[in-house]
Amino acid sequence: MHAFAVAALSAFIAAPAGAADISGAGATFPYPIYAKWADAYKKETGVGLNYQSIGSGGGIKQIKAKTVTFGASDAPLPGKELDESGLAQFPMVMGGIVPVVNLEGVKPGDLTLDGPTLARIFLGEIKSWDDPAIAKLNAGVKLPKQAIAIVHRSDGSGTTYNFAYYLGDVSPEWKSKVGVNTALEWPAGIGAKGNEGVANNVANTKGSIGYVEYAYAKQNKLTYTKMINKDGKTVAPTAAAFQAAAANANWKSQPGYGVILANQPGAESWPMTAATWILLYKKPQDAASTAEALKFFAWSYAKGGKMAEELDYVPMPANVVKDVQNTWASEVKDASGKSLYAVMN
Amino acid sequence: MVDVALHGGAAVTAEVESRSRVLGRLRLTDAAFRNLTRAAALAVLAILGGVMLSLVSGALPALREFGFNFLIEERWNPVTEKFGAIAPIYGTVVTSFIAMLIAVPVGLMIAMFLTELCPMRLRRPIGIAIELLAGIPSIIYGIWGLFVFAPFLQQYVQPALIAAFGEIPILSTLFAGPPYGIGVLTAGLILAIMVLPFITSISRDVFDAVPPMLKESAYGLGCTTWEVIRYVVLPYTRVGVIGGIMLGLGRALGETMAVTFVIGNAHKISGSILAPGTTISATIANEFTEAVGDLYTSALIALGLILFVITFIVLAFARYMLLRIEKRIG
Numbered sequence A: 001m002h003a004f005a006v007a008a009l010s011a012f013i014a015a016p017a018g019a020a021d022i023s024g025a026g027a028t029f030p031y032p033i034y035a036k037w038a039d040a041y042k043k044e045t046g047v048g049l050n051y052q053s054i055g056s057g058g059g060i061k062q063i064k065a066k067t068v069t070f071g072a073s074d075a076p077l078p079g080k081e082l083d084e085s086g087l088a089q090f091p092m093v094m095g096g097i098v099p100v101v102n103l104e105g106v107k108p109g110d111l112t113l114d115g116p117t118l119a120r121i122f123l124g125e126i127k128s129w130d131d132p133a134i135a136k137l138n139a140g141v142k143l144p145k146q147a148i149a150i151v152h153r154s155d156g157s158g159t160t161y162n163f164a165y166y167l168g169d170v171s172p173e174w175k176s177k178v179g180v181n182t183a184l185e186w187p188a189g190i191g192a193k194g195n196e197g198v199a200n201n202v203a204n205t206k207g208s209i210g211y212v213e214y215a216y217a218k219q220n221k222l223t224y225t226k227m228i229n230k231d232g233k234t235v236a237p238t239a240a241a242f243q244a245a246a247a248n249a250n251w252k253s254q255p256g257y258g259v260i261l262a263n264q265p266g267a268e269s270w271p272m273t274a275a276t277w278i279l280l281y282k283k284p285q286d287a288a289s290t291a292e293a294l295k296f297f298a299w300s301y302a303k304g305g306k307m308a309e310e311l312d313y314v315p316m317p318a319n320v321v322k323d324v325q326n327t328w329a330s331e332v333k334d335a336s337g338k339s340l341y342a343v344m345n
Numbered sequence B: 001m002v003d004v005a006l007h008g009g010a011a012v013t014a015e016v017e018s019r020s021r022v023l024g025r026l027r028l029t030d031a032a033f034r035n036l037t038r039a040a041a042l043a044v045l046a047i048l049g050g051v052m053l054s055l056v057s058g059a060l061p062a063l064r065e066f067g068f069n070f071l072i073e074e075r076w077n078p079v080t081e082k083f084g085a086i087a088p089i090y091g092t093v094v095t096s097f098i099a100m101l102i103a104v105p106v107g108l109m110i111a112m113f114l115t116e117l118c119p120m121r122l123r124r125p126i127g128i129a130i131e132l133l134a135g136i137p138s139i140i141y142g143i144w145g146l147f148v149f150a151p152f153l154q155q156y157v158q159p160a161l162i163a164a165f166g167e168i169p170i171l172s173t174l175f176a177g178p179p180y181g182i183g184v185l186t187a188g189l190i191l192a193i194m195v196l197p198f199i200t201s202i203s204r205d206v207f208d209a210v211p212p213m214l215k216e217s218a219y220g221l222g223c224t225t226w227e228v229i230r231y232v233v234l235p236y237t238r239v240g241v242i243g244g245i246m247l248g249l250g251r252a253l254g255e256t257m258a259v260t261f262v263i264g265n266a267h268k269i270s271g272s273i274l275a276p277g278t279t280i281s282a283t284i285a286n287e288f289t290e291a292v293g294d295l296y297t298s299a300l301i302a303l304g305l306i307l308f309v310i311t312f313i314v315l316a317f318a319r320y321m322l323l324r325i326e327k328r329i330g
Helices: A002-014 A031-045 A056-064 A079-085 A115-122 A132-137 A158-170 A172-177 A194-204 A214-219 A239-248 A287-303 A305-310 A318-331 B002-071 B086-117 B120-135 B138-165 B169-174 B184-208 B212-220 B225-254 B257-262 B280-287 B294-329
Strands: A022-026 A049-052 A070-073 A087-102 A112-114 A149-153 A190-192 A208-213 A226-228 A273-281
Touching (some): A022 A056, A031 A049, A031 A287, A056 A070, A079 A087, A087 A158, A087 A214, A087 A239, A087 A287, A087 A318, A112 A115, A112 A132, A115 A132, A115 A149, A115 A226, A149 A194, A158 A172, A158 A208, A190 A194, A194 A208, A194 A214, A273 A287, A287 A305, B086 B184, B138 B169, B138 B184, B138 B257, B184 B225, B212 B225, B225 B294, B257 B280, B280 B294
Parallel strands (some): A022 A049, A112 A226, A149 A208
Antiparallel strands (some): A070 A273, A087 A208, A087 A273
16 A cells, blocks of 8 residues: 555656656557557546557667667567566567468468478478478368468568567477577568568468468458467467467566467467567666556556457456566565555455 | 038048948858858768768677678578678669669650650640659658559569560579569669659750750751750750769669568579569668667668768769760860
8 A cells, every 4th residue: 555655646746737648669569559558548547658669679779778668579588688677577468470371262261281381381491382291281272383472571570570489489490590580581582561561462472471460461351371289279360369378378487477479388279479568677767657657557457458359469368467567566666665566456 | 610620520430430330240241151151061071970980880890790791791690690781782783773774764765855855735744744753752652662563563564574585594584483573673663763753854954954056056957856965965964964863873772661662672682683682771771670689780780881882982983974074075
């Protein structure tokens, strides 16, 4: 209770009439939902959010330079880096990545792939759609003798990071030859800018395969594939399947909740699920604005779930939210060591 | 009497004083104006120097790490932090070359038509259309290129090119498939459309400035329109035309947004101009926001430095050419 009083008080002192806006920068993937939350939050509380979606790398740079209250990244920072820079990290919202194809006569969900095959396609080893490796997984589908045109992201992106992480997890060859990063040295294919670029190129190019955020596949009515997950079950990309992957993850196993949701166990789990993280200082210089930011995040967890689903994102499971809020209460403090967040039970 | 004389003297001195005051004021404003303009000119130099310095200092870590190999290495691997710049350099030069190959002859022809052959009624509409082309923002060209132009090339033009040159030894490599629609050729074509208005409008203006007396004399001697343009107009306007071409080339070398959309962004040098490639500015625009790590960022800044140097060389070469031409004319 005492901590809450301090937080409320400090917020009051720092935020006179026309409360200062919260500033953040980083990942482009969650930008639509952050914007939607900010809009609703401003209507409710009068506090605005100024979020620049400049990319995860940019967000990490900005928070380290202390030019913003929080940074946002699709790739989690390793524990060592968090400790060195004194940053707290927690997941905010999730989404799914889906392979999309453009094949004559193949409708969404007709085609099934597994991890190793997907990796071999993107390594450029499987060159034609009628390759036995693909045919074996798709007994009832008529596959053309057509060259596979690979489309990948040209700009650095968290989507690429998560996609590559999955391929590296299921294919040792991918791990050694290409690796995992927001930008890669691609063995084959063309690069398109942004999710919309990949979606557009796949829609225009016969025989192509690409990977996009689920929302883009859905909105552009692209032909997504089903995947065979870690448990050997065939799953379609749905919000439920993304949620299953998140529920099965052991969030506590990594510092700063930095669990990559790729290839999670569970019969229902979609293998290419991805979270996006928020970074802020455990001992911020401007305690008041960090407290404001935490209030906004708490509000988003509590009331933003439905809005997230409307935009094809997946809200964090309740147990993870509880853990995150306990972490805030115990780790994020002002200069005098007072907690900047009070857990409301 | 005395009074009057005294008065007169006083009046004269007053007049002299007021005149020297006015002159002094003029001198002061003159000096102030001179210093102001000089400061503006020096500021440009200072800014240029500042840009140079910050590019060099930002590029140093990458140049130290890779040395001269940075210029000849094709690998661009953010995972292992091995970077080489030859693919974007190649892409920059080739797309600009394709653009110039198309835009220079077409642009000059439009300018000739407008100044010498076009009926008066058509002059204004065509002229305005060209000016409008120059006014379209590059992002619009990019989107149009991706959504309209590239699919059109992919369906109709590229398959025809691949089929037509399939049997001829060197050209078959140059136009090797598959037809992606986006690639080096598409980027070159978009750039050609983008720099066309610069070349056209500058050429038209300098063609218009040719004294009618000269042209009429040539016609009087029985020259054809082609001969007048070839032997009177072009020699007279050489400097302006080359200036226009260089302006277009500078624009083509640095164009970012439109190219990023349609070049395919692959860090590879391919023999085929239908294959995806990348340019320096497209690479920087694509990767700068997500470049994590000092070496990666530094490699991108080093690319920027290389572009700066390339542009500088092009401009210097143009100046040198103009000087030679002037000397030859005497």
